[in-house]
Amino acid sequence: MGKGESTREAILRHAIVVASRVGLSGLTIGRLAQELDLSKSGLFSHFHSKEALELQVLEYGAARFVENVVKPALAAPRGLPRLQALFDRWLTWSQSDPSSGGCFFVAMATELDDRPGPARDLLVRLQRSWIDLLAGVVAAAIREGQLRPDSDPDQLAHDAYGAMLAYHHASRLLDDPAAEERARRSFASLLDARRTPAS
Amino acid sequence: MGKGESTREAILRHAIVVASRVGLSGLTIGRLAQELDLSKSGLFSHFHSKEALELQVLEYGAARFVENVVKPALAAPRGLPRLQALFDRWLTWSQSDPSSGGCFFVAMATELDDRPGPARDLLVRLQRSWIDLLAGVVAAAIREGQLRPDSDPDQLAHDAYGAMLAYHHASRLLDDPAAEERARRSFASLLDARRTPAS
DNA sequence: GCACCGAACGAACGATCGTGCTATTTTCGG
DNA sequence: CCGAAAATAGCACGATCGTTCGTTCGGTGC
DSSP: OOHHHHHHHHHHHHHHHHHHHHHHHHOOHHHHHHHTTOOHHHHHTTTSSHHHHHHHHHHHHHHHHIIIIIHHHTTSOTTHHHHHHHHHHHHHHHHSSTTSOSOHHHHHHHHHTTOOSHHHHHHHHHHHHHHHHHHHHHHHHHHTTSBOTTOOHHHHHHHHHHHHHHHHIIIIISOOTTHHHHHHHHHHHHHHTTBOSOO | OOHHHHHHHHHHHHHHHHHHHHHHHHOOHHHHHHHTTOOHHHHHTTTSSHHHHHHHHHHHHHHHHIIIIIHHHTTSOTTHHHHHHHHHHHHHHHHOSTTSOSOHHHHHHHHHTTOOSHHHHHHHHHHHHHHHHHHHHHHHHHHTTSBOTTOOHHHHHHHHHHHHHHHHIIIIISOOTTHHHHHHHHHHHHHHTTBOSOO
8 A cells, every 4th residue: 555545545534533523515625634734735636626535535434334334244144133233333333433423424414415416426325225235134134034024124224224313313412321222222113013923 | 673673584584494405504694695685794794793693593493493393283182193293294394395405403403413512502402392392292192091101202202303314314315205105104103102002 | 954873885804715836755666 | 776756745826704894875863
């Protein structure tokens, strides 16, 4: 890995933390340069435009999400255990180090939902594939006979996302100490309502 | 209502629409002035500071929410009907006119959750009182014997908020045409899981 | 008719935004 | 160890940010 590549990664790593807190529009070249002890132009030359920086931040975030949430959870046996592992990792990711501003993608989702452009398009693709992944694991759990066959995988994926968003809201805005417990309860209820009697 | 008061209200009315889309930080004095055919300084003189403008926008949004969601729903008989009316009105409010950027408070919540200051403090108070109101109506439904007595009102309020956030995400970011249907289903499931056999 | 006041305007401020140029330094293969 | 290439710095630009100041204009009370 050349020098340029390593500083580029350092930039992106820090940019994610900043963007989680102040959004992509609040993510400033000047601020980024100052906090990383670089010159504005030196940092800028890695990306050639603000928009390219934003896209790379999104892609880097997605890569980290796959690395820390998806990949480890896929080690769990398919069906319900894998679904539970995904949710657990997801929750852990949302907490992450306290310095980080919660789940990066939650912040991006509400910022970009009204801002057309390549960044929004990319985020939509990423989020769709994540929800589809969730729904796929749900479908597997149905095939395994762990969830009732009339369960709607997309609806469950949608509701699981809602539980995460509610957790984020309660935890980060309202400082509710019971937020994590509530999130786990929400998710457990979603599963219980669909569980087969046998399982 | 004097001249000043009426233009101040026109400013706030438009500011809410803008802020729903681009956030409070994206809400610019210059932009606001341009879109309302005022001079920057003329508009500014109504508020004396950007922060005061932000606070008034939040307060104005809260007043509109109470007017359009809370007050009409309180006309429904207490207990479950009132809870359902609140959710229905809430959903309608989130859709509102298509020009508006979805639920104003959803946008504010994720923007301000990592930005300490008076604006965040005010928003936290507003959101807490809204969730407490929801929980109160749930508690009434329990006393009425419509929901099982072991139901946790705070958890249900929390989950209802999650359903709204998931709706917002699916509808505004993912352009999911089934978003509204999913939101209604989510909320119905929340109630069904807690309904008393008799009701 | 004169004094006053609220409302709005135009111009300017320092700061910061993203973005180009041109040097200068640093890195690294031969 | 040298020279090409990559990485970074320095400086400047037009635009826009929030904010301040002095001024103008229409209306209202005395």
